[in-house]
Amino acid sequence: MKAAVFHDKEQLIVQDVAMPTLEDGEVLLQIEACNVCGTDMRIYYHGHHNIKPPRVLGHEFVGRVVESKAPNANVKVGDRVVMYIVLSCGECKYCRAGRENLCSNRTTMAYNYDGAFAEFMKVPAKAVSRGQLFKVREDMPSEHLALAEPLGCVINAHGKNRLEIGLKDTVAVIGSGPIGIMHALVARASGAQKVFMLDVNQARLDQMAQFDIDGTILVNKDGSHYATSQELTDGFGFDVVIVAASVASAQADALEIAGKGGRVEFFGGLPKSNPISTLNANHVHYKELRISGSFSEKMSDFQAAKALIEGGRFPSDKIVTHELPLARITEAFGLMQSGEALKVCIRPQQ
Numbered sequence: 001m002k003a004a005v006f007h008d009k010e011q012l013i014v015q016d017v018a019m020p021t022l023e024d025g026e027v028l029l030q031i032e033a034c035n036v037c038g039t040d041m042r043i044y045y046h047g048h049h050n051i052k053p054p055r056v057l058g059h060e061f062v063g064r065v066v067e068s069k070a071p072n073a074n075v076k077v078g079d080r081v082v083m084y085i086v087l088s089c090g091e092c093k094y095c096r097a098g099r100e101n102l103c104s105n106r107t108t109m110a111y112n113y114d115g116a117f118a119e120f121m122k123v124p125a126k127a128v129s130r131g132q133l134f135k136v137r138e139d140m141p142s143e144h145l146a147l148a149e150p151l152g153c154v155i156n157a158h159g160k161n162r163l164e165i166g167l168k169d170t171v172a173v174i175g176s177g178p179i180g181i182m183h184a185l186v187a188r189a190s191g192a193q194k195v196f197m198l199d200v201n202q203a204r205l206d207q208m209a210q211f212d213i214d215g216t217i218l219v220n221k222d223g224s225h226y227a228t229s230q231e232l233t234d235g236f237g238f239d240v241v242i243v244a245a246s247v248a249s250a251q252a253d254a255l256e257i258a259g260k261g262g263r264v265e266f267f268g269g270l271p272k273s274n275p276i277s278t279l280n281a282n283h284v285h286y287k288e289l290r291i292s293g294s295f296s297e298k299m300s301d302f303q304a305a306k307a308l309i310e311g312g313r314f315p316s317d318k319i320v321t322h323e324l325p326l327a328r329i330t331e332a333f334g335l336m337q338s339g340e341a342l343k344v345c346i347r348p349q350q
């Protein structure tokens with residue numbers, strides 16, 4: 001079968017690999033679609049400390065069960081499924097607290113096991129027996145359903161005792177890529193009073209008009225976006241600021257445009273080579289800000305994301321803008337980096 005195998009930095013090779021063979025408890029998926037994630041791009045350009053090549057990448061997928069050695073599983077041959085991709089130990093302090101995304105012993109599909117930029121993908125027995133495969137609607141495009149994975153990561157930041165956005169909140173999202181858009185849409189779905197998106201790129205902001213948000217703010221070197229943020233919030237600053245850009249200056253900006261008592265979310269990290277951010281800590285002090293981070297997702301976040309997408313009101317079609325056959329996978333990175341595409345779907349069967 002064909003698979004996109006990561007060998008080294010900038011060496012993602014579409015090649016013939018052996019068809020996976022199943023052990024007891026495992027399930028084989030034929031992959032319909034696997035969307036490209038920002039993480040795939042980072043791995044391609046910089047490598048990843050948890051990935052030992054050769055490794056098949058791809059973790060945002062929809063597939064159909066074509067073979068099963070798990071007779072007691074909740075899915076059977078013929079079922080069309082998505083997967084919660086975190087394999088947690090179930091026993092460590094974090095698993096016991098219901099935060100399996102933080103598991104001390106976690107492994108993950110496409111990092112520790114081969115992923116879904118391939119015609120077929122094997123699902124580990126542990127994930128099958130824990131019910132991490134979920135049947136999906138037959139009448140919805142696979143590239144839309146595959147958004148459940150990144151959307152679940154977004155929802156992880158929004159839950160109880162996390163951002164908890166509601167009717168009283170004005171929200172700013174810094175970064176207008178697919179993740180930023182999903183944050184804005186989840187904020188809207190949570191009832192936010194106003195949702196604005198910020199970016200350094202006006203062309204990308206212009207594209208945001210198609211989404212259900214209240215407006216956009218261009219991030220300027222001269223800092224004029226601080227004043228604009230004040231104006232748009234009656235002088236108070238935003239109640240919630242979400243940073244969906246891997247840039248230290250965006251984190252600093254978040255503290256500037258947050259209002260008193262604001263909640264600030266640093267979603268995602270900075271480049272491993274330079275993870276240090278310079279922040280005005282007095283904003284945290286005088287404005288009593290709360291800063292949170294988030295990593296990956298819990299199974300309940302994934303399920304909530306799947307339900308939101310299958311509900312049919314989520315504008316998945318505007319987020320997945322392009323599709324390519326597997327052989328042209330590296331072209332997807334350029335399309336997404338230039339902003340020409342928001343998210344690209346890879347078709348492993350083509």
Ligand SMILES: [Zn+2]
Binds near residue numbers: 037
């Ligand atoms: Zn992803």
Ligand SMILES: [Zn+2]
Binds near residue numbers: 093104105
């Ligand atoms: Zn654990």
